[in-house]
Amino acid sequence: MTEPVVTAPAPGPWTTATVSGVRRPLPRTVQLRLDVAGRVDHLPGQHYVVRLTAEDGYTAQRSYSVASPPSDPLLELFVERLDDGEVSTHLADVVEPGDTFEVRGPIGGGFAWDGETPALLVGGGTGVVPLVAMVRHARATGREDLLRVAVSARTLAELPYADELQAAGAVVVLTREAHGIRPASRLTAVDLFPLWEEGQTAFVCGSAGFARTAGDLLVGLGFAPGSVKVEQFGPSGT
Incomplete structure (x- = not known):
C-alpha cells in the first residue's frame, strides 16, 4: 500500500x-x-x-x-x-x-496529518498535544470518522486535554489508577486492536520509552513500519 x-x-x-x-x-x-x-x-x-x-x-x-x-x-x-x-x-x-x-x-513534515486519510493516534502524557491538533482539525472539517485515538497517562488528572480527548472517543489507559472498569495498566495490543482499520497511518508521540513500545505494538498488529510515524521527546524537550 x-x-x-x-x-x-x-x-x-x-x-x-x-x-x-x-x-x-x-x-x-x-x-x-x-x-x-x-x-x-x-x-x-x-x-x-x-x-x-x-x-x-x-x-x-x-x-x-x-x-x-x-x-x-x-x-x-x-x-x-x-x-x-x-x-x-x-x-x-x-x-x-x-x-x-x-x-x-x-x-516537521514527517509527523503531519493530511486531514484526508484514516489515522490511528497514540499518545503518552504530553505527547498527546500534536494529536489534539489532529482531533480538532478533524472536528473542524467534519471528518472525525477518519481518526481513532488511544492515549496513556499516569492519572487522569495528569492527562492534558483529558475532557476533549474523551469527548472524541479516545481510549484512555492510566498506569497509576483505575479508569472506569479498567484497572491501572499499561497500553497493550488489546487496547489498540479494536482501533485498527485498513489504510490507516499511525501517529505515535510520547517519551522515548513509550514511543518505542507503542511503535512495536503497532508493527506487531500488522502496521508496516513505514506507516508508523513517531515523534518522541526526552528530558530536554521534543
Missing part, C-alpha cells in the same frame, strides 16, 4: 509572537495562546521553535508541538515545566498576556 504523501508548508522566518492568553490547566504546565505575526498555516502534527533572548544577548530555544488546528487564528502551545528547562521555566512561571518572544515554524 502506498503511504499518503504530505506536502508540509515551508517554515516561516523568525517572527514575533504576542501572548494573547495564559492558562495553567495542570500542575507544572502552561497553555499559551499566541498571536503570531505573519503566521504560516500549519498542518496538524507540526511544531514551532520558541526562542528567548536575555538582556545580555544570550539565547535559548526549544521546540513545542502545536495544539491548535490550522483554522484557529491563534497558535496554541502546551508546555510542561521542567526544572532544568531554561525555556519551559520562563514560559510556565514568568510569561503573561502581552509579553512577546520569537518563534519560527511550522516545522
Whole structure:
C-alpha cells in the first residue's frame, strides 16, 4: 500500500509572537495562546521553535508541538515545566498576556496529518498535544470518522486535554489508577486492536520509552513500519 504523501508548508522566518492568553490547566504546565505575526498555516502534527533572548544577548530555544488546528487564528502551545528547562521555566512561571518572544515554524513534515486519510493516534502524557491538533482539525472539517485515538497517562488528572480527548472517543489507559472498569495498566495490543482499520497511518508521540513500545505494538498488529510515524521527546524537550 502506498503511504499518503504530505506536502508540509515551508517554515516561516523568525517572527514575533504576542501572548494573547495564559492558562495553567495542570500542575507544572502552561497553555499559551499566541498571536503570531505573519503566521504560516500549519498542518496538524507540526511544531514551532520558541526562542528567548536575555538582556545580555544570550539565547535559548526549544521546540513545542502545536495544539491548535490550522483554522484557529491563534497558535496554541502546551508546555510542561521542567526544572532544568531554561525555556519551559520562563514560559510556565514568568510569561503573561502581552509579553512577546520569537518563534519560527511550522516545522516537521514527517509527523503531519493530511486531514484526508484514516489515522490511528497514540499518545503518552504530553505527547498527546500534536494529536489534539489532529482531533480538532478533524472536528473542524467534519471528518472525525477518519481518526481513532488511544492515549496513556499516569492519572487522569495528569492527562492534558483529558475532557476533549474523551469527548472524541479516545481510549484512555492510566498506569497509576483505575479508569472506569479498567484497572491501572499499561497500553497493550488489546487496547489498540479494536482501533485498527485498513489504510490507516499511525501517529505515535510520547517519551522515548513509550514511543518505542507503542511503535512495536503497532508493527506487531500488522502496521508496516513505514506507516508508523513517531515523534518522541526526552528530558530536554521534543
